[in-house]
Amino acid sequence: MHPLYYGSLLWLAGGGEPPRYPSLSGRSARCDVLIVGGGLTGTLTADALTAAGLSVVLIDEGRIGGGSSAASTGLLQYSNDIMLSDLLSRIGEERAAHFYRACKNAVERLGQLAETLPDDVAFKRRSSLYFASSEADVPKLKTEYEALRARGFSVDWLEQADFRAIFPFAKPAALVTNGDGELNPYRLSVRLAERAAEKGARIHENTSLKSVEGPKGDLACHTSHGTVRASSVIYAVGYRPEIAGLGHLAIKYARTSAIATRVVPSLADWHQRWLLWETARPYLYARTTRDGRVVIGGFDENIREPIADRSALNKQANRLLAEARKLFPELSLETEYAWNAAFCESEDDLPLIGEDPERPGRYVALGYGGNGAVYSMLASGILTEALQGKTSMLAELVGLRSRRTGLPQ
Numbered sequence: 001m002h003p004l005y006y007g008s009l010l011w012l013a014g015g016g017e018p019p020r021y022p023s024l025s026g027r028s029a030r031c032d033v034l035i036v037g038g039g040l041t042g043t044l045t046a047d048a049l050t051a052a053g054l055s056v057v058l059i060d061e062g063r064i065g066g067g068s069s070a071a072s073t074g075l076l077q078y079s080n081d082i083m084l085s086d087l088l089s090r091i092g093e094e095r096a097a098h099f100y101r102a103c104k105n106a107v108e109r110l111g112q113l114a115e116t117l118p119d120d121v122a123f124k125r126r127s128s129l130y131f132a133s134s135e136a137d138v139p140k141l142k143t144e145y146e147a148l149r150a151r152g153f154s155v156d157w158l159e160q161a162d163f164r165a166i167f168p169f170a171k172p173a174a175l176v177t178n179g180d181g182e183l184n185p186y187r188l189s190v191r192l193a194e195r196a197a198e199k200g201a202r203i204h205e206n207t208s209l210k211s212v213e214g215p216k217g218d219l220a221c222h223t224s225h226g227t228v229r230a231s232s233v234i235y236a237v238g239y240r241p242e243i244a245g246l247g248h249l250a251i252k253y254a255r256t257s258a259i260a261t262r263v264v265p266s267l268a269d270w271h272q273r274w275l276l277w278e279t280a281r282p283y284l285y286a287r288t289t290r291d292g293r294v295v296i297g298g299f300d301e302n303i304r305e306p307i308a309d310r311s312a313l314n315k316q317a318n319r320l321l322a323e324a325r326k327l328f329p330e331l332s333l334e335t336e337y338a339w340n341a342a343f344c345e346s347e348d349d350l351p352l353i354g355e356d357p358e359r360p361g362r363y364v365a366l367g368y369g370g371n372g373a374v375y376s377m378l379a380s381g382i383l384t385e386a387l388q389g390k391t392s393m394l395a396e397l398v399g400l401r402s403r404r405t406g407l408p409q
């Protein structure tokens, strides 16, 4: 069983056999940067670093894209677990607004990047409908609408009466954010790895990092299949911070479920195929796919290990299907894929990206929660700049130094 998920994953079905990469096979390699992990973070960063002229080795203990990037439902949303209105009071106007703008830019850049790839990764620009799960949540959501609008984000507000005209379900109110998107995150990882390899990155699957020793500039990175000598190492290991020696970080672990239905003949009831999510915590979210499926996820549980048996997974899948049918009673929805997967998020809801202040030369990108694709894009930019000796307000905001890391500050 995969350590991160259980069940049948939508993105792993179909789409042709991806390229295979050899394991390191006992050879010793030398490079500027070793990237550990070939999910969205690792492959976006490999693509950016090779374009910047650095020599890169990327290893993955499994297959490229086969970690949580394959389990992702592929919603690209600049709004995230922490509302802008909450972030403003927590970290101040300048930094909060900057973070939200960076997330919005990341969605845009993912779209631009998708266009430069030879193969289609099913990127599509979408708006998101963020609805109030209860009357009690309306004032908070309205505050969020006003906070976004005041800072120039393209947003709309829907009252209960507005729903009737565009959706078969009604909710007390909703915030619509324009400028979000969707894609196939697995295929994006696979295609980025391919392009990075064409530009000179050396990619090795089935090669696991065991330990790293030595000073920045000359790190000896011991793997299951030989040693890589690198000036720097990037731990792009997703929901496994302990591999980066950061198991002590302030991180919450959980697991979550998702289903993808069979192809539905018509999704005309689904207004502009908006991405849907809600104010309840944990929240349900839903999207459609290009081939006409409904994907719905949620029912998070504060348990680190993914579900490991069919009947428990079926139970979660049936709950999700019932929620999807409640939203769209006219659609004939049947589950085709169902999976449960582990995830984790930082306690302050911001990603953790940057150099480990205690161990120079070791960079991390993790603690993403459910907003992994956007944060992976942020990580590739921040880490590329950091390796070129540059920093920024964004890098400082998501960096490890000022966070509750368990390390001396």
Ligand SMILES: Cc1cc2nc3c(=O)[nH]c(=O)nc-3n(C[C@H](O)[C@H](O)[C@H](O)COP(=O)(O)OP(=O)(O)OC[C@H]3O[C@@H](n4cnc5c(N)ncnc54)[C@H](O)[C@@H]3O)c2cc1C
Residues within 6 Å of the ligand: 036, 037, 038, 039, 040, 041, 042, 059, 060, 061, 062, 063, 064, 065, 066, 067, 068, 069, 070, 071, 072, 073, 074, 075, 076, 077, 185, 207, 208, 209, 210, 236, 237, 238, 239, 240, 243, 256, 257, 258, 297, 340, 341, 342, 343, 365, 368, 369, 370, 371, 372, 373, 374, 376
């Ligand atoms: C059910 C579910 C739904 C989600 N939906 C969304 C969504 O809609 N939108 C969104 O933006 N995000 C979503 N996410 C989050 C998203 O999946 C991830 O945050 C994102 O893909 C991050 O990718 P990553 O590259 O950081 O991690 P991963 O894709 O997990 O990649 C890490 C890689 O590291 C490798 N690795 C680990 N240890 C080692 C080692 N010792 N040596 C070598 N390699 C190693 C693994 O094999 C793996 O391939 C979802 C997550 C889940 C679980």
